[in-house]
Amino acid sequence: MQGIQVSGQVPRRTRSKGQRRLTKLQPYLFIAPAMIFYLGFLVYPMLVSLWTSFLDWDGLSANYTFVGLKNYTDFLFHDDVAQTALYNNVLWTLGALTIPTSLGLLMALILNRRMPGTLAFRTIIYAPAVLPLVSVGLIWSWMYNPNFGAINLFLHWVGLGNLAGGWLSSFDMAMPSVFITYVWGSVGLPMILYLAGLQAINGDYYDSARVDGANAVQRFRHVTLPGLRESHVIVLSLAVIGGFKVFDLIYTMTYGGPGRVTQVLGTWMYFQTFQYYHAGYGAAIAWVIASIILVLAIPYIRHMSKE
Amino acid sequence: MSSVELVGLHKSFGAHEVIKDINLSIDEGEFVALVGPSGCGKSTLLRIIAGLDETTTGDILLDGEIVNDETPRERNVAMVFQSYALYPHMTVTENLSFNLKLSRLPAAEIMARVAEAARLLELGDLLKRKPSQLSGGQRQRVAMGRAIVRKPALFLFDEPLSNLDAKLRVQMRSEIKALQDKVRTTSIYVTHDQIEAMTLADRIVVLNKGRIEQQGKPLDLHRRAANIFVAGFIGSPAMNFLPATARLSDRGPVAELADRTVLQIATGARIRDGQPLRIGLRPEHLALVPDGGIPARVRQVEPTGAQTHLHVALAGLDVVVVVDGGIEIAKASSVQLRIAPELVHIFDAETEARLNGDHG
Ligand SMILES: Nc1ncnc2c1ncn2[C@@H]1O[C@H](COP(=O)(O)OP(=O)(O)OP(=O)(O)O)[C@@H](O)[C@H]1O
Numbered sequence: 257m258q259g260i261q262v263s264g265q266v267p268r269r270t271r272s273k274g275q276r277r278l279t280k281l282q283p284y285l286f287i288a289p290a291m292i293f294y295l296g297f298l299v300y301p302m303l304v305s306l307w308t309s310f311l312d313w314d315g316l317s318a319n320y321t322f323v324g325l326k327n328y329t330d331f332l333f334h335d336d337v338a339q340t341a342l343y344n345n346v347l348w349t350l351g352a353l354t355i356p357t358s359l360g361l362l363m364a365l366i367l368n369r370r371m372p373g374t375l376a377f378r379t380i381i382y383a384p385a386v387l388p389l390v391s392v393g394l395i396w397s398w399m400y401n402p403n404f405g406a407i408n409l410f411l412h413w414v415g416l417g418n419l420a421g422g423w424l425s426s427f428d429m430a431m432p433s434v435f436i437t438y439v440w441g442s443v444g445l446p447m448i449l450y451l452a453g454l455q456a457i458n459g460d461y462y463d464s465a466r467v468d469g470a471n472a473v474q475r476f477r478h479v480t481l482p483g484l485r486e487s488h489v490i491v492l493s494l495a496v497i498g499g500f501k502v503f504d505l506i507y508t509m510t511y512g513g514p515g516r517v518t519q520v521l522g523t524w525m526y527f528q529t530f531q532y533y534h535a536g537y538g539a540a541i542a543w544v545i546a547s548i549i550l551v552l553a554i555p556y557i558r559h560m561s562k563e
Numbered sequence: 564m565s566s567v568e569l570v571g572l573h574k575s576f577g578a579h580e581v582i583k584d585i586n587l588s589i590d591e592g593e594f595v596a597l598v599g600p601s602g603c604g605k606s607t608l609l610r611i612i613a614g615l616d617e618t619t620t621g622d623i624l625l626d627g628e629i630v631n632d633e634t635p636r637e638r639n640v641a642m643v644f645q646s647y648a649l650y651p652h653m654t655v656t657e658n659l660s661f662n663l664k665l666s667r668l669p670a671a672e673i674m675a676r677v678a679e680a681a682r683l684l685e686l687g688d689l690l691k692r693k694p695s696q697l698s699g700g701q702r703q704r705v706a707m708g709r710a711i712v713r714k715p716a717l718f719l720f721d722e723p724l725s726n727l728d729a730k731l732r733v734q735m736r737s738e739i740k741a742l743q744d745k746v747r748t749t750s751i752y753v754t755h756d757q758i759e760a761m762t763l764a765d766r767i768v769v770l771n772k773g774r775i776e777q778q779g780k781p782l783d784l785h786r787r788a789a790n791i792f793v794a795g796f797i798g799s800p801a802m803n804f805l806p807a808t809a810r811l812s813d814r815g816p817v818a819e820l821a822d823r824t825v826l827q828i829a830t831g832a833r834i835r836d837g838q839p840l841r842i843g844l845r846p847e848h849l850a851l852v853p854d855g856g857i858p859a860r861v862r863q864v865e866p867t868g869a870q871t872h873l874h875v876a877l878a879g880l881d882v883v884v885v886v887d888g889g890i891e892i893a894k895a896s897s898v899q900l901r902i903a904p905e906l907v908h909i910f911d912a913e914t915e916a917r918l919n920g921d922h923g
């Protein structure tokens with residue numbers, strides 16, 4: 257307090273030592289319930305699964321052996337299906353990054369006008385996004401059914417019967433067929449996010465660009481696209497993260513088949529753990545998935561926390 | 564540079580008619596201010612001239628040619644928006660050169676024009692910044708620069724200063740005036756600030772509910788407002804209005820106020836005995852006199868420095884009087900007011916139209 261002259265009496269509250277300790281503890285007391293749940297239901301299981309990934313264990317018995325990084329080296333060097341699954345995930349992610357996102361953007365651009373019926377269209381396109389993916393998978397499995405599925409019936413009806421086939425049982429068509437289902441169910445979210453982004457762009461920018469002589473394409477390039485930067489970051493990050501988490505659609509529609517051509521990391525982890533009782537190996541795959549997502553999601557997380 | 568002509572302009576949004584039969588011609592190089600209360604259609608009119616909105620009926624002529632179907636680019640107009648609308652992801656340089664790049668001007672020419680605008684508006688140090696890194700006044704300057712680099716035929720301003728604080732607004736106002744003296748481009752300037760209009764414009768056009776109430780030189784509007792609306796809109800502090808009755812006595816025409824106080828008015832007003840009037844008294848025209856004036860009681864004293872605004876009770880109404888800031892007057896004191904008869908504005912109480920002839 258050197259150099260500061262205070263005139264008059266400043267009332268000062270005196271506190272006992274115990275009181276002061278309580279004040280220091282107070283914030284932690286407030287977050288304690290959340291912390292307990294977080295530690296008990298998230299951190300602890302994660303640590304257990306990390307430990308499991310270093311074991312050779314069937315997941316049930318009391319016997320296990322510590323094998324170090326063997327599960328990880330097996331995954332990388334001795335498991336052809338894991339390679340297929342990884343390849344499928346990468347392909348899926350590339351597809352997820354481009355197809356539903358650009359479709360979503362296109363629809364957002366079309367529906368971002370004051371026209372009668374746009375609300376109905378927005379609702380219809382977004383509707384699949386609220387369905388559980390398991391239901392989506394089941395519905396589309398019926399549609400793909402070679403005998404009574406809507407798709408083959410339609411092809412016969414329009415005279416393209418020679419194109420009809422067993423969509424999900426074909427080695428070549430199974431993966432694209434599942435992916436089409438994914439696109440159907442996942443254009444809604446990017447559309448909604450892009451719509452929100454479009455509506456946040458100040459209309460003056462468009463007017464200004466028109467006065468500057470920009471045509472429709474130039475306005476899209478110089479006003480709309482830059483204005484959607486935030487939306488791009490969110491949409492693309494979610495697509496990447498989703499691309500490595502694929503499970504439900506594959507599980508319900510192809511069960512990883514025919515053969516193992518549609519296995520992805522998510523299903524392969526499930527098969528290893530619950531079908532083949534390789535809990536240690538399954539846990540290792542889980543950690544591979546988690547690491548990939550984490551690495552890919554870091555730019556997203558950093559971007560979001562910067563805002 | 565262009566001359567502008569608006570012929571029989573109408574604009575409706577659905578059933579709501581916003582612009583009602585506007586006829587206006589603007590000479591080459593003229594600076595015209597469009598003023599009027601909020602919602603009177605100023606921005607709409609400007610957007611129609613710019614080519615951002617279409618007319619419902621009527622024609623827009625630039626240099627005598629109908630341009631109704633031309634895009635803003637073809638009309639070669641530049642516009643400064645109230646929000647500035649600087650492209651947020653572009654630097655100042657990129658903002659300034661955007662139009663020139665779209666016009667495929669040679670790079671050297673673009674550089675030269677940007678440098679010229681930067682010099683005129685003192686933007687030199689800011690060229691590499693993004694709009695988010697600029698202050699309000701700097702953004703405003705960039706917005707002006709963006710209009711200038713294009714060397715347009717016509718400048719359109721939509722309340723360009725209304726987002727600035729009072730001090731900056733005054734400063735930018737004189738900068739705009741200086742700039743206009745240099746470039747002399749035909750300009751239409753929308754504002755609801757009548758002081759801006761008075762100080763900047765060669766001519767003021769007063770809009771009300773989509774119609775032109777009056778147009779003319781700033782001081783002409785101030786001295787000979789055609790009706791109560793214009794008289795009340797132009798001038799600050801605003802004109803005082805009092806209901807009165809016309810009396811033709813042998814001492815000449817007078818206006819009798821509600822409390823029977825009589826006010827001498829100029830001869831030559833087209834009034835008949837007993838006609839209901841509204842008289843307008845400019846606060847700066849009311850003078851304090853030692854005696855022989857109209858007695859009034861001071862209700863409120865508002866010193867502003869150079870001037871003091873007195874709120875006095877006259878015929879039961881609140882009347883503002885502007886006096887020299889050096890005069891000391893206490894609240895609740897009694898004063899005597901006088902106004903020269905030829906400075907009393909006389910309006911018909913019903914039609915609200917001006918009744919007296921020229922004076923100044
Ligand atoms: N796109 C539109 N659709 C429907 N009505 C509109 C539209 N644009 C403007 N209006 C209406 O037209 C009238 C005039 O609007 P305008 O923006 O021209 O007013 P203004 O004089 O610029 O007002 P301000 O001083 O508040 O900017 C208002 O009543 C407004 O509600």
Ligand SMILES: [Mg+2]
Binds near residue numbers: 606607721
């Ligand atoms: Mg406006």
